[in-house]
Amino acid sequence: MSVIFLAEHQQDTFKKSAFEAATFSKKLAEKLGTTAIGVVIGSMNNPGSLGKYGADKVLHVQADQNVPFDSQVFTEALAAAAKQSDASVIILAHSSTGKALGGRLSARLKAGLVSGVNALPDTEGGFKARKSVFSGKANGIYNITSAIKILTLAGNAVKPVRSETEAPVESLQVTLPTARITVKEIKTVQGIVPLPEAEIVVSAGRGMKDPGNWGIIEELAATLGATTACSRPVADADWRPHHEHVGQTGIAIRPNLYFAIGISGAIQHLAGVNTSKVIVVINKDPEAPFFKAADYGVVGDLFEVVPKLNDALKAFKAAH
Amino acid sequence: MKYLVCISKTPDTTAKIGFTNNNKTFDSNGVQYIMNPYDEWYALVRALELKETQGGDITLINVGGVDNETIIRKGLAIGGDKAVRINAENPSAWFVASQIANYAKNEGFDIIFTGKETIDYNGAEVPAMVAELLDLPLISFASKMDISGNKATIQRDIEGGVEIVEVDTPFVISASKGLAEQRIPNMRGIMMAKTKPLEVVEPLAIEEMIEIDHFETPPPKSSVKLVDPSDMEELVRLLHEEAKII
Ligand SMILES: Cc1cc2nc3c(=O)[nH]c(=O)nc-3n(C[C@H](O)[C@H](O)[C@H](O)COP(=O)(O)OP(=O)(O)OC[C@H]3O[C@@H](n4cnc5c(N)ncnc54)[C@H](O)[C@@H]3O)c2cc1C
Numbered sequence: 001m002s003v004i005f006l007a008e009h010q011q012d013t014f015k016k017s018a019f020e021a022a023t024f025s026k027k028l029a030e031k032l033g034t035t036a037i038g039v040v041i042g043s044m045n046n047p048g049s050l051g052k053y054g055a056d057k058v059l060h061v062q063a064d065q066n067v068p069f070d071s072q073v074f075t076e077a078l079a080a081a082a083k084q085s086d087a088s089v090i091i092l093a094h095s096s097t098g099k100a101l102g103g104r105l106s107a108r109l110k111a112g113l114v115s116g117v118n119a120l121p122d123t124e125g126g127f128k129a130r131k132s133v134f135s136g137k138a139n140g141i142y143n144i145t146s147a148i149k150i151l152t153l154a155g156n157a158v159k160p161v162r163s164e165t166e167a168p169v170e171s172l173q174v175t176l177p178t179a180r181i182t183v184k185e186i187k188t189v190q191g192i193v194p195l196p197e198a199e200i201v202v203s204a205g206r207g208m209k210d211p212g213n214w215g216i217i218e219e220l221a222a223t224l225g226a227t228t229a230c231s232r233p234v235a236d237a238d239w240r241p242h243h244e245h246v247g248q249t250g251i252a253i254r255p256n257l258y259f260a261i262g263i264s265g266a267i268q269h270l271a272g273v274n275t276s277k278v279i280v281v282i283n284k285d286p287e288a289p290f291f292k293a294a295d296y297g298v299v300g301d302l303f304e305v306v307p308k309l310n311d312a313l314k315a316f317k318a319a320h
Numbered sequence: 321m322k323y324l325v326c327i328s329k330t331p332d333t334t335a336k337i338g339f340t341n342n343n344k345t346f347d348s349n350g351v352q353y354i355m356n357p358y359d360e361w362y363a364l365v366r367a368l369e370l371k372e373t374q375g376g377d378i379t380l381i382n383v384g385g386v387d388n389e390t391i392i393r394k395g396l397a398i399g400g401d402k403a404v405r406i407n408a409e410n411p412s413a414w415f416v417a418s419q420i421a422n423y424a425k426n427e428g429f430d431i432i433f434t435g436k437e438t439i440d441y442n443g444a445e446v447p448a449m450v451a452e453l454l455d456l457p458l459i460s461f462a463s464k465m466d467i468s469g470n471k472a473t474i475q476r477d478i479e480g481g482v483e484i485v486e487v488d489t490p491f492v493i494s495a496s497k498g499l500a501e502q503r504i505p506n507m508r509g510i511m512m513a514k515t516k517p518l519e520v521v522e523p524l525a526i527e528e529m530i531e532i533d534h535f536e537t538p539p540p541k542s543s544v545k546l547v548d549p550s551d552m553e554e555l556v557r558l559l560h561e562e563a564k565i566i
Pocket of ligand 1 (some may be wrong): 204205206207208230231232233234245246247248249250261262263264265266267268269272282283284285288300301302303357
């Protein structure tokens with residue numbers, strides 16, 4: 001028996017989701033009285049560092065090659081790792097990679113899947129995993145009845161806990177199938193934390209009036225070390241890049257802190273952000289629906305409030 | 321080309337969410353249902369555009385009860401050629417995927433389209449399960465797709481950017497925003513949809529692997545704490561000392 005997790009990485013850097021999966025797997029393994037085993041697919045120079053976040057051991061598949069993402073190839077590797085380590089639970093990130101693998105592995109291993117899990121499962125008298133449903137308006141608690149269980153873990157659901165222990169690394173020999181998908185190009189924004197991983201998000205909407213006004217938003221984000229986001233009309237008008245669009249038709253995020261600036265708070269927007277831990281709304285209209293979903297609100301003109309907030313944050317950072 | 325478009329039904333985003341049967345069942349009383357937007361706006365319309373430029377035939381499939389025929393007819397009005405409904409109520413992702421794969425396995429579809437996820441359970445599980453059951457490649461979260469001969473070039477949304485991939489038919493593709501432009505059914509489409517074939521098939525028996533224990537609604541947010549717009553030091557203090565978030 002074991003809990004295994006896929007540790008996603010880009011070249012030699014683990015993604016944040018890998019550390020979250022490691023810590024989550026370790027906590028779950030302790031509950032179940034077993035070990036947490038990380039699986040790393042493709043060349044990576046320091047797989048043992050997963051030990052710092054909870055992995056008891058790491059299985060390294062195709063240690064010396066780059067393995068581009070193809071869900072069939074990765075499924076084969078994970079199925080082999082699950083067999084090798086007699087896995088009873090498989091943890092994936094609720095990411096573009098993990099979502100493509102969860103369903104495949106579930107069908108392959110006849111293992112029940114709950115995706116987007118946001119808390120440690122209740123393992124007393126069953127295996128009950130909780131996830132957010134209906135765009136954050138409720139939680140569903142599902143009992144997995146199959147022998148092997150698969151969870152994809154929502155971002156920011158667990159805080160990675162770090163120690164100084166490296167994990168032993170074993171190479172796992174797997175004959176991988178030939179990929180049927182050829183990855184031609186990967187274009188990602190550099191130097192910014194991708195939105196789904198961001199802990200602080202500064203989001204702005206039509207209240208900004210003009211794309212030329214975004215300087216104050218970018219400055220605020222820079223002070224906070226935050227990632228920027230936007231409402232749908234703003235992306236539709238090409239004021240901001242499409243990958244910043246959050247909400248029902250954009251991406252769903254759950255940062256620890258979400259700033260909504262000049263966004264009215266339409267239900268379709270809230271659908272993508274309302275599971276954020278703390279929401280701050282800045283809007284000149286006291287009746288804006290967003291205030292109902294907010295923890296902290298500022299009724300005022302964003303063009304005055306945002307620079308003031310930025311100054312106050314800078315002073316705070318300088319003092320701490 | 322033969323296209324299969326998987327469509328599902330979801331409560332409208334604005335629907336009030338409640339539960340019955342000891343919080344085990346979603347209360348559909350008074351709930352307005354729609355076709356899942358990702359299925360309708362992007363998956364179905366992209367299939368239609370391909371049909372218009374390259375020819376072909378579009379089958380819609382839905383796993384659900386007879387009530388779902390409203391959204392199936394809407395799909396036919398937008399442009400599906402025929403439809404299949406696998407007759408089952410409240411199915412799980414695994415149940416749905418098994419039925420779709422069972423139907424598709426002998427039909428020789430070139431491309432199977434789904435939405436990237438449904439807006440109620442947000443699982444993104446069905447496309448990957450269908451792909452695995454049929455041993456097909458999966459390109460999920462596709463926001464652009466072009467095809468020439470049997471080779472497709474697809475842009476797939478990943479964290480913080482996109483990935484461009486190539487794949488030969490047959491394959492499964494799940495659609496995100498951008499794959500196509502939403503279309504509204506016109507009168508002619510609505511009239512024609514009434515006579516298009518809608519076949520009803522009884523489901524295959526499936527062993528479920530998960531069961532709902534219960535639903536819970538999060539406690540309502542305590543009301544917002546308003547901060548004076550001229551005192552942003554106070555907001556910073558609250559975020560630091562009270563929310564402990566910075
Ligand atoms: C099916 C469907 C799906 C949708 N999906 C999404 C989605 O995924 N994401 C999304 O965001 N939307 C989505 N929408 C659109 C959504 O309904 C709203 O129209 C949209 O979110 C509004 O964007 P906004 O808040 O930026 O603009 P507005 O609604 O125009 O709000 C602007 C706000 O800025 C405030 N403001 C103006 N000037 C100032 C100032 N100087 N200082 C302070 N505040 C100011 C105003 O008071 C107002 O509240 C969807 C709609 C539909 C029908």
